[in-house]
Amino acid sequence: MQPKHPRDSETIMSELMMPQHANIMGNVFGGVILSLVDRVAAVAAICHASKPCVIVSVDKVDFKEPIHVGELLTAYSRVNFAGRTSMEVGVKIIAENVLTGEKRHTNSCYVTYVALDDTGVPTEVPPVVPETPDEKRRYNRAAKRRASRVMDRRYDTGAGE
């Protein structure tokens, strides 16, 4: 299968936070951020695999600072690493005050997707070929996280006991 570069799957989505996105404090709901993460990461995975993809796991997501109604959220994603049928997608969220241009990096996370064939069975995806030093660093770290997820799942299912 023809390998692909991380840049081939790079996806950017922007969304202006409106009153319907607010919680009772007037800040943006965490679920709105998670929805954006899933949408931007799904597109990156589908672009890499050229197949329908489903989300199987989201690594820890920290909400370090509130996001406010009126801010422009921009989500950046790309496939960092591919296994046989699964891919790790890295997502970065930037909140921008559109009046001042001030930008804050509010969230980052890693999401795993699996490509499915026409019958809904996991199917092979192209390998990732990192080129730049940043891509290679992300690839190597993603490979370690994947190994750790595999171990975690073995323990979760009792297979590692």
Ligand SMILES: CC(C)(COP(=O)(O)OP(=O)(O)OC[C@H]1O[C@@H](n2cnc3c(N)ncnc32)[C@H](O)[C@@H]1OP(=O)(O)O)[C@@H](O)C(=O)NCCC(=O)NCCS
């Ligand atoms: C995706 C799905 C078909 C995979 O089924 P499965 O029985 O786990 O398949 P496999 O064991 O063959 O694993 C397929 C790949 O997923 C990876 N994987 C499975 N569960 C995972 C998890 N929790 N975290 C990270 N990777 C996971 C495996 O490591 C494997 O990767 P590889 O082929 O690159 O080595 C199944 O889990 C599913 O249908 N999940 C629901 C997906 C969905 O509906 N998402 C929307 C939100 S509800």
